[in-house]
Amino acid sequence: MSHVFFEFDLEPGVKSVADLNYVLRDGDKKTAFVMSAEVAKFVKDALIINDTIISFKNCCFAFEKGAEFVEFDRNGKSVRFSEPVPSWFVKPGVFARSDWLDNHELADLPAPDFIKAFNEKFPDLQERRKHADYLFDLQLRRIKLPPSEAPRPVGNTSGKSTKPKVTDLESFQLFEQFFARLKSAVMANEFPTLNVLTASEDVSKVPGSYRQAIRTAMKAVTHELPVNNKRLAAGNPALFCAPVREKIAEIESIGLEPYYQELSKAIARADGSYIADFSFHYSKPHR
Template identity: 55%
Template sequence: MNVIRSEEQTAFVISPEVVKFVNDALIVNTTITSFKNCRFAFNEGAEFIEFDAKGKSRRFTDPPAWFISPNDFARGQWLNNHQLADYGTKEFISTFIAKFPNVKERREHCNLLFDLQLDKAAPASSQPAPVRKAGNRNRITTKPKITDLGSPEIFMQFYERLEKAVQSDRFPTLQILTGHEDLAKVPNSLKGSVRTWFKAITGELPPNNKRVEAGNVALFCAPIREQLKQIDAVGPERYYQTLSQAISQAGEQYIADFTFMFPQ
C-alpha cells in the first residue's frame, strides 16, 4: 500500500499473493479507490487491469503502451527496487543469495535478470523416456467446463474480433478470438470464456484446424452474421450481462452441453 500511495510513477514485480489479492478484491467490487491510477500486468503480459483516477477498473488482453516486459523491467527498475544498483559484483552475488534464500525464487529472479530461458531448457537424461500410449489413461474427462471472466471489456474485445472475422468471411478460430497466435501463452480462463461465449452465440465451438482445412467459410460465417445482428439489436453489453448471469447459474456444465437464448 505504501507503493500504491506513492506520488511517483514506479514499477514493481508483484508476487502471486498480490495477484490473488487484486483479483479477489475485484470479485467484491470493480471500483477500488485504493487502487486508483494503478496498472497491473498478469501472466507475463497476457492480461491487464487498469484503474482510473476514481479507482474504476478495466480489463483487457492487448498489451498497452505502459506495459514493461519482465526482461526489460529486470534490466532497469529491478535493481533500484531491490536496492542493488550500486553494488559491486562480489557484494551483489552474496547479497542476492541472502536476499532470496528460496532456490526456486532465486532462479526466477536470475531468469529475469540474465534471460536464462529456464522454461525452455530441457534437463538432460541418460535414460530414454519410457514410451507411453497416448490417450486418457486415468479415464477422467477432459471436456472443458463453462467459464466467464466477468469482464464486459474483454467480452467486447472478443465480440469485435468475432464480428470482424465473420464480416470478412474468415473462420473465427480461437487464435483470432483471443487475439493471440500462440495459444500456449493464453490463460486457460480466457480460452475457456471465449469458447463459452462463442458456444452461447453460435451453438457451436470455435472452428478447429480440421474445420478450417475443410473450407466452406462463407457457409460457416453466414448464420453467425445473422446472430450478431440480433445481438446488436439488444446491445452487446446488455446481451453480455444476461449471458454472464446465465453462465453463473449454470454452474459446472460442460461447454459442449451449454446453450443460451436471450430472453425476448
C-alpha cells in the same frame, strides 16, 4: 501514471492489500511493483463492483504476465483491454533486471553480497532457478538435457479429464472485443478461428485461461466452438456464418452489456462444467 503493478511469477513487492494501500498513499511518487495473486484478485473483484475507483487514480495494472491490462485515469475511471500492449508494460525479465532489484534492495549490492542475499532469499531451488533465469536470461527451458537425464513423457496418468472447462472473461470490455472480432469475421464470411478471436497469430502464446474464456463465450453466443483446422480444410464458411449472423443481430437487439451480465452469471453457475457441454440462452432478469 503514478504506480504500475505487474502480475508476474516473480517474488512480489506488493504481497497484500495492506501493501497495496501503503503504496497508493503516495500519489505523487512513480513506482513499479510485482503484485501477488491475492492483490490481483482484489483489484479484479473491485472492478466487478465499480469501474471507477478513486484510490487507483493514475495507476496501471497488468494481469497474467500481460494477458490483460487496466488503466485508471486521474479521476479513477478504468479502461480494461488486452490490446494493444501499452507502452508502460515491460516483460518479466526486463522488470527483474530493473525495478524488481531495487524493490528488493538487491540492486546496489557487491557481487559476493548479492549472491549471498539472493540464495538466502530463495532457499527453494526451483524458485532460485526461476528468478536467476529472469535475471540473467539463462533460457533454462530451452536447454536440451542428454537423453539419460531428460524426463520421460508420462502423459495424462492421473485419469483426470483434460477437456477445457467453462471460464469467464471477467470483463465486459474483453467480451466486447471478442464480439467485435466474431462479428467482423462472420460478416465477411470468414471462419472465426481462435487466431481471429484472440487477435493472435500464434495461439500457443495466448494464456490458457484466456483461450478457455474465448471458447466459452463462443459456445454461448453461437452454440459452436471456434473453428479448428479440420473444419477450415473442409471449407464453406458461408454455411457456418449465416446462422451466427442471426445470433449476432439477436444479441445486439438485447444489448451487449445486459447479455454479458447474464452470461457471466450462467458461467458462474456452471463452474466446473466442460465447455463442450455448456449452453446459454438469454432470459431477461426478473425485477
